[in-house]
Amino acid sequence: MQPEFMNRAIGLALENVTSGRGGPFAAVIVQNGSILAEGVNQVTTALDPTSHAEMNAIRNACRRLAAWQLSGCEIYTTCEPCPMCLGAIYWARLDRIYFACSREDAAASGFDDLFIYRELDQPPERRRLPARQAMRDEALEIFNVWNGQAVKTPY
Numbered sequence: 001m002q003p004e005f006m007n008r009a010i011g012l013a014l015e016n017v018t019s020g021r022g023g024p025f026a027a028v029i030v031q032n033g034s035i036l037a038e039g040v041n042q043v044t045t046a047l048d049p050t051s052h053a054e055m056n057a058i059r060n061a062c063r064r065l066a067a068w069q070l071s072g073c074e075i076y077t078t079c080e081p082c083p084m085c086l087g088a089i090y091w092a093r094l095d096r097i098y099f100a101c102s103r104e105d106a107a108a109s110g111f112d113d114l115f116i117y118r119e120l121d122q123p124p125e126r127r128r129l130p131a132r133q134a135m136r137d138e139a140l141e142i143f144n145v146w147n148g149q150a151v152k153t154p155y
Contacts, residue, residue: 037061
């Protein structure tokens with residue numbers, strides 16, 4: 001853990017809040033000891049519920065590297081990632097996560113993701129947002145076509 005990278009993330013989050021541009025979250029992606037990309041929370045300014053700091057940092061890093069994988073990189077974030085961001089971090093294949101505040105700290109300020117963690121433990125039909133499987137057999141054909149492709153990029 002390099003304190004200068006977490007300090008940078010904290011500074012970005014503070015600037016984001018005091019400028020009125022977004023929420024109290026920021027993330028920095030580091031590669032080979034240097035900052036590769038940064039991101040701040042822009043949910044309300046971008047009118048995009050996925051515009052979390054970690055998501056924006058991942059998008060910026062991938063564009064900069066012209067790649068969809070960030071192995072060899074680490075992410076420094078001002079708060080424990082929410083389920084969406086954690087999933088994106090895994091999909092991007094970052095090597096390590098450093099976070100400052102906990103999910104409990106975020107919940108104390110009104111950013112409570114606990115209900116999502118609980119929802120993920122429920123079978124789809126028992127979640128607050130009803131979900132029902134439909135037309136599985138028809139949709140399986142998509143996977144059959146994918147599996148039969150000679151040229152594809154698995155991810």
